Amino acid sequence: METQASVKIRNEWDIVQARQLGRELSKEMGFGQVDQARITTAISELARNIYLYAQNGEIDVEAFGKVGRIGLKIISTDQGPGISDIRLVMQDGYTTSGGLGAGLPGVKRLMDDFKIHSQEGRGTEIVAIKWLR
Amino acid sequence: MPVIKYIKDNKEDIVTLWKKQMDEERPEYSNYTVPHKTMETANENFIDVIFDYLNGNGGESSEGVNVFIEQILQFGWPLSYLTSGLQVFRKVVMDVIDKNVTEAKDLLGLYKRTDAIIDPIFNQLIKDATETWEHTVSMQKSALLELSAPLIPIMEHISVMPLIGTIDTERAKLIMENLLQGVIDHGAEVVLIDITGVPVVDTMVAHHIIQASEAVRLVGSECILVGIRPEIAQTIVNLGIELGEFPTRSTLRKGIETALEMTKRKIINIAQEDGQ
Amino acid sequence: MRIPILKLYEYLLITIQVELDDRTAIQFQEDLLDKIHETGAKGVVIDLTTVDMIDSYIAKILDDVVKMSALLGAKVVLTGIRPAVAITLIDLGINLKGVPTSLDLEKGLEKLQQELEG
Incomplete structure (x- = not known):
């Protein structure tokens, strides 16, 4: 099972597009309603981060299988300014956008696996996975 | 050969x-x-x-x-x-x-x-x-x-969820889903979460219970935490756990009284005075 | 896209039935505040029964609109938040403290009535 789709994030409408992608794929894969909402919300948060901080990037979602488990993987990549202090952005309540400060720690809690890789001046890549229970 | x-x-x-x-x-x-x-x-x-x-x-x-x-x-x-x-x-x-x-x-x-x-x-x-x-x-x-927490409607607008056994993260998630879906299905305005059967309440368990009660509030209902034994009250305070704003009662009975008050009702005794 | 705002006596009723993008959400915030100002409404019910996702941005807009409406003298109740949405918000660390909620539109109206009259 390998399904993949991606959306380029350049404006606010693309955020809705990316969400839609996650909504459809998670439903198709058989995730429960709560996990569907978690996945869609995580995508929304990641896409908004791209829009707000990098202006240019991409959200990929894919269904994949690994050692007997099936999961949905979200990959968020951008060529933005990068994150200088990952520890700081992973703290609860930290925000530079004036939101409710949910941001990346929130995405981490919504998903099962979460990896972030960032280089200042180069961009950021985030990979988040939700396993099908 | x-x-x-x-x-x-x-x-x-x-x-x-x-x-x-x-x-x-x-x-x-x-x-x-x-x-x-x-x-x-x-x-x-x-x-x-x-x-x-x-x-x-x-x-x-x-x-x-x-x-x-x-x-x-x-x-x-x-x-x-x-x-x-x-x-x-x-x-x-x-x-x-x-x-x-x-x-x-x-x-x-x-x-x-x-x-x-x-x-x-x-x-x-x-x-x-x-x-x-x-x-x-x-x-x-x-x-x-299957053991994990059924939500029992005990009266109109009031439901009880008895929790039994150790609560780990996976169970907590399931309990939360059952709880919220039950609240919607039964139209429960007040939910009593009974922790009489939970052997240990540590920071983690308290955290799960607080989260559940916050989620219950978001869907438009209210939680009362009941079945708090003295030793659990001690651990909660000793560990410095903030239970937030939601009400707690020592027993299910007291919780039901509070729930009735919250839904503007009370139990009255209809027995006749039998005049000695 | 605009979200319709209905007036019922001194209350305003809104049922959000579209996918909330950022623009629509902001537009809604403006429209609601204008309408409260214009009608002098004392209470507002925002029903979210059909909303299947609220991220931190939309949560922030809802949280703000409740506070802003209070400044204009209107009490807002959010109703019909789905279990899946509530769980996601809690995962995100958002509990919308101080925002009144009810199970459905009807109970939301009852709540407003009780608080405004009683």
Whole structure:
């Protein structure tokens, strides 16, 4: 099972597009309603981060299988300014956008696996996975 | 020479040796005591099954072996009893071959063919054993999930969720989903979460309960935490856990009274004064 | 896209039935505040029964609109937040403290009535 789709994030409408992608794929894969909402919300948060901080990037979602488990993987990549202090952005309540400060720690809690890789001046890549229970 | 024929021809020797060695190896695979008689019967059965299997030329007719393996596992005997049995069988067969065959070339061939006969039984054994365990684990898992917190509507607008047992993260998630769906299904305006049956309330458990009550508030209902034993009140304060703003009561009864107040009702006594 | 705002006596009713994008959400915030100002409504019910996702941005807009409406003298109740949405918000660390909620539109109206009259 390998399904993949991606959306380029350049404006606010693309955020809705990316969400839609996650909504459809998670439903198709058989995730429960709560996990569907978690996945869609995580995508929304990641896409908004791209829009707000990098202006240019991409959200990929894919269904994949690994050692007997099936999961949905979200990959968020951008060529933005990068994150200088990952520890700081992973703290609860930290925000530079004036939101409710949910941001990346929130995405981490919504998903099962979460990896972030960032280089200042180069961009950021985030990979988040939700396993099908 | 076909090894099977060889084994059959020497059946008596092999069986006797096998039984003797199994008896000697007994402490190895049995860490609990089985009556000697039972063990003997099992051994008898075991060796019969192996020979039945060989009579079927080691091909498709492995059903007898399967049934035997299943039985042994179902009785809860250790897997090592079966593996020892097979290992001893292999050893005994090879010993008998050793005694009667002198040509090195023949020996090697016989060894190889012996392995080819016994290995499939091993594979079957491993497959059956893992299947049995997987089955047990998944049964226990679903049994645990069934235990996980039903939401019981006790009156119009009031529901109770009794929590029993240890609450880990996975269970907490499930409890939360049950709780919220139940609130919607029953139109519960107040939910009493009863933790009488939760043995330990540590920071983690408290955190899960707080999150559940916050989620309940978001869907438009309210939580009361009941069944707080004195020692749990102590741990909560000692650990510095902030239970937030939602009300707590020591017993379910008091909680129900509060819930009635919150939904603007009360219980009145309708018994007649019987005038002494 | 605009979200319709209905007036019922001194209350305003809104049922959000579209996918909330950022623009629509902001537009809604403006429209609601204008409408409260214009009608002098004392209470507002925002029903979210059909909303299947609220991220931190939309949560922030809802949280803000409740506070802003309070400044204009209108009490807002959010109703019909789905279990899946509630769980996601909690995962995000958002509990919308201080925002009144009810199970459905009807109970939301009852709540407003009780608080405004009683």
